[in-house]
Amino acid sequence: MNSQFGHAALKVIKPALAYAALLLISYIICFPLIWALSTSLKPSSELSAMPPRIIPQTMTLVNYKHLITGKQQYFGASQGYQPSSAPPQHFMSWFLNSCIVSGGSTLISIVVSTLAAYSVTRFRYPGRRLVPYFSLLGYMVPSIILVFPLFMVMTRLGLTDSLWSLVFGYVSITLPFCMWLLWAFFRGLPLELEEAALIDGASRLRVFFEIVIPSAMPGIIAAAIFSLIVSWNDFLFGRVFMNSIEQLPLTVGVMLFFEGVHVDWGLLMASAVLMTVPMAILFMLMQRHLVAGFGAGAVKG
Amino acid sequence: MQADWKVADNRLGILFILPFVLAALVFMVYPVLDAVRMAFFYIDPLNPTGDHFAGFDNFRFIFSDPLFWKSFKNAAVWTGTSIVLQTLIGVSLALLLHLQLRGISFFRGLLLFPYIVPTVVIALTWQWMLNPEVGIVNYALKRAGLISENIYWLSTPGMAMISTIMLNVWKYTPFVTICVLARLQTIPLELYDAAAVDGASLVRRFLDITLPQLAEVLVVVIVFRTIWTFNKFEEIYLLTRGGPGTSTFNLAIYSFEQSIANLKMGVGAATGVFMMCLLFAGSVIYIRLFRFDEESTP
Numbered sequence: 028m029n030s031q032f033g034h035a036a037l038k039v040i041k042p043a044l045a046y047a048a049l050l051l052i053s054y055i056i057c058f059p060l061i062w063a064l065s066t067s068l069k070p071s072s073e074l075s076a077m078p079p080r081i082i083p084q085t086m087t088l089v090n091y092k093h094l095i096t097g098k099q100q101y102f103g104a105s106q107g108y109q110p111s112s113a114p115p116q117h118f119m120s121w122f123l124n125s126c127i128v129s130g131g132s133t134l135i136s137i138v139v140s141t142l143a144a145y146s147v148t149r150f151r152y153p154g155r156r157l158v159p160y161f162s163l164l165g166y167m168v169p170s171i172i173l174v175f176p177l178f179m180v181m182t183r184l185g186l187t188d189s190l191w192s193l194v195f196g197y198v199s200i201t202l203p204f205c206m207w208l209l210w211a212f213f214r215g216l217p218l219e220l221e222e223a224a225l226i227d228g229a230s231r232l233r234v235f236f237e238i239v240i241p242s243a244m245p246g247i248i249a250a251a252i253f254s255l256i257v258s259w260n261d262f263l264f265g266r267v268f269m270n271s272i273e274q275l276p277l278t279v280g281v282m283l284f285f286e287g288v289h290v291d292w293g294l295l296m297a298s299a300v301l302m303t304v305p306m307a308i309l310f311m312l313m314q315r316h317l318v319a320g321f322g323a324g325a326v327k328g
Numbered sequence: 329m330q331a332d333w334k335v336a337d338n339r340l341g342i343l344f345i346l347p348f349v350l351a352a353l354v355f356m357v358y359p360v361l362d363a364v365r366m367a368f369f370y371i372d373p374l375n376p377t378g379d380h381f382a383g384f385d386n387f388r389f390i391f392s393d394p395l396f397w398k399s400f401k402n403a404a405v406w407t408g409t410s411i412v413l414q415t416l417i418g419v420s421l422a423l424l425l426h427l428q429l430r431g432i433s434f435f436r437g438l439l440l441f442p443y444i445v446p447t448v449v450i451a452l453t454w455q456w457m458l459n460p461e462v463g464i465v466n467y468a469l470k471r472a473g474l475i476s477e478n479i480y481w482l483s484t485p486g487m488a489m490i491s492t493i494m495l496n497v498w499k500y501t502p503f504v505t506i507c508v509l510a511r512l513q514t515i516p517l518e519l520y521d522a523a524a525v526d527g528a529s530l531v532r533r534f535l536d537i538t539l540p541q542l543a544e545v546l547v548v549v550i551v552f553r554t555i556w557t558f559n560k561f562e563e564i565y566l567l568t569r570g571g572p573g574t575s576t577f578n579l580a581i582y583s584f585e586q587s588i589a590n591l592k593m594g595v596g597a598a599t600g601v602f603m604m605c606l607l608f609a610g611s612v613i614y615i616r617l618f619r620f621d622e623e624s625t626p
Contacts, residue, residue: 045427049435052421055498056441059453062464066456075462078471135351143348150341158348160615165356167611169559171580172600175587176362177355199355206348231340260446262562267588278448282566292456299449306444314437 060303067091067297074292090297094118115294120273121280122301128190128276129258132197136205136254139198141247144209145239149221159210165203173199174267181268192268193276197258204257205250212246213239252313259306277302360604366597373593386598395574396582396599403578406489406564407557410496411550417497418504418549419542423534425505426512436509439502447499451566454495458482485575488568492576496563504549511545512538548614555610559603579603 061081066074067090069083076084097116147155177199181192216239224234240247265279272283281298284291370382390396425436442450457465458481469475481491515538523533561580564570570581577585579599587596 042427042429045424045429048424049429049432052424053435053438056438059450059457059498060445062457063449063453077462077467079462079464079467139347139351142344146341146344146348150338150344152338152342155345158345161352163615164608164611165352167555167607168356168360169556169561169580169603169607171559171561171583172363172604173356173359175593175596175600176359176366179362180354180359195355198351199359202348202351203356231337256444260448262448262566263584278446281448281452295452296456299452302446303449306446310441310444314440 060300063296063299067293067300069293071291071293090293091301093294094297094301115284117273117275117280118277118298118301121275121277124190124193124274125259125277126305128193128197129255131190131194132201132258133251133254135194135198136201137247137251140202140205140209140250141240141243143206144213144243145235147210148213148216149218159207162203162206162210166200166207170200170261170263174263177264178267187268188270188274190274193258193264196264196268197254197261200261200264201254201257205254208250208253209243209246212243212249216242248313252309255309256306363597363600363604366594367601369594371593371597373587373591382594386592386594387602389592389595390598390602395577396579398574399577399579399582402489402576403558403580406493406496406576406578407554409493410500410557411553413493413497414501414504414553415546415550418501419508419546421501421505422508422512423538425509439505441502442499443502445499447562448566450495450499451562454491454567455482458491482568483572485572488572488576492564492567495567496557496560499563500553500557503553507545507549508542511542515541551610551614555607555614558606 065081065083068086068088070085070087070089073084093115095118097119143158147158174196177196178187181187181195186192186195220242221234221238224238225231229237260278261276262278262282265276269275269279272280275283277298281295281302284295284298367386368382368384369379370385372378421439425432425439457463460466460478460480460483463481465481466475466478469479479487481487519537519541520533523537528536558578559580560578561584564576564578565581565584568576570577570585579602583596583599583603586599587593
């Protein structure tokens with residue numbers, strides 16, 4: 028009797044415990060972002076109010092307005108301060124820069140690695156087996172080793188301080204793991220359909236565009252998402268390659284808010300939220316593909 | 329005729345690999361080789377024509393620099409602690425997420441979130457949360473009666489190290505969980521049936537059945553995470569800038585500071601070469617363990 032009760036109770040308690048643990052973990056995962064959102068909606072008078080509240084007493088969008096309309100912060104507040112370099116002014120151009128460079132480098136990496144993955148898995152020529160090894164090694168090399176030699180390359184090409192330097196810089200990080208992921212993916216695609224089409228007299232190019240690309244789409248999307256995430260999130264390359272304030276990517280630009288006497292946490296948290304939004308949207312739309320990508324072992328991190 | 333078609337066909341294959349080869353040569357092979365070259369030169373970034381050969385001077389410099397060894401030690405402690413925590417938490421989380429519960433896929437999806445959040449964003453929000461005076465973490469700890477004095481999370485050496493480890497664990501534990509979860513889902517259920525008949529306890533079943541099945545994926549994940557964690561730059565630099573002082577320097581930050589702040593790019597490159605040697609040792613272990621070469625031959 029007693030043991031039966033215990034058994035039944037255990038059956039109820041265990042899922043309850045599991046859910047409690049899951050909720051706790053979700054809270055730990057989400058809290059930093061929730062807190063950033065909450066802070067960004069507070070007026071500056073409430074920022075250091077004790078006790079801190081998650082729901083602001085007075086909500087305001089003023090921080091977002093400053094970032095989006097580029098209000099000159101502390102204008103004329105201190106002598107020697109140059110209004111032209113007030114960081115919030117540049118927020119929107121930084122945002123655009125980040126979109127351009129992560130989009131550009133992803134496009135290049137995806138096109139190049141799709142062609143290469145098809146070539147390596149469908150044709151026979153000497154050296155093709157080295158490509159996946161090479162990619163694996165390539166994506167283990169940390170950015171800190173690549174960044175200064177690449178900076179020298181960009182100097183020689185006359186690209187420093189232009190967005191192209193970042194596009195190419197990110198290709199050096201994203202290309203190896205796109206290649207690795209797509210190689211694994213193409214290797215797993217069945218050959219029968221392609222062979223049948225070739226025997227029927229379809230050209231290689233037609234087979235490539237009409238059969239191979241559509242069936243490789245899940246892999247291509249997963250690789251593109253990872254590539255977008257990596258290049259959108261990078262700080263190091265932007266920090267080393269870029270000089271002029273309006274050319275910075277978002278990650279480097281936002282760190283400039285720390286310069287100056289007074290750190291405006293409301294503004295910083297609003298930037299943090301806006302910086303996360305594109306990735307969060309991508310994340311929600313593409314969750315399925317992300318998991319597939321993790322499954323294929325293509326994670327840079 | 330047939331042979332002609334083959335040759336023409338292979339040409340297309342070579343045409344398709346060309347962009348990759350070109351991009352790889354310019355943006356991957358050349359920079360790595362150049363990093364090795366730079367390690368043997370005195371380089372002044374302000375005077376690009378003034379490079380001159382340094383022999384092993386840069387290596388002598390780093391090996392006799394106490395800060396280099398301190399950075400090495402920090403990197404080892406940082407990596408070791410992070411990996412142990414990530415593995416323990418990651419495996420427990422995977423076991424939890426492996427339960428057949430309603431709505432579990434929502435939690436599985438959520439788990440990927442820290443991975444997509446930019447490191448800059450995490451560093452910013454953590455600096456705000458860990459602010460000693462007005463941060464919410466100190467407030468919560470005081471409220472709960474766990475501490476009576478404010479903790480200076482980022483400005484005392486030991487706490488700064490702990491803070492960066494927490495950030496790293498927060499961000500990368502999901503990586504371990506996802507990999508382990510994927511493997512858990514492929515363990516045949518029959519293995520557990522026999523144990524259930526024998527009346528083995530949960531702990532025994534985990535140790536005798538689950539853990540051996542996970543061994544392989546765990547080794548791969550640990551090797552990968554060790555290599556990456558050891559070389560991390562942004563996770564530390566953005567939170568503490570390597571500080572206070574030099575207390576959270578790792579080799580990546582040491583290399584960065586030598587190149588940028590001290591303009592000793594040769595010394596920075598020598599540090600990079602040292603890191604690469606460790607990395608290649610790690611990769612060799614990985615390739616040996618994974619043996620993907622055998623399966624990869626089509």
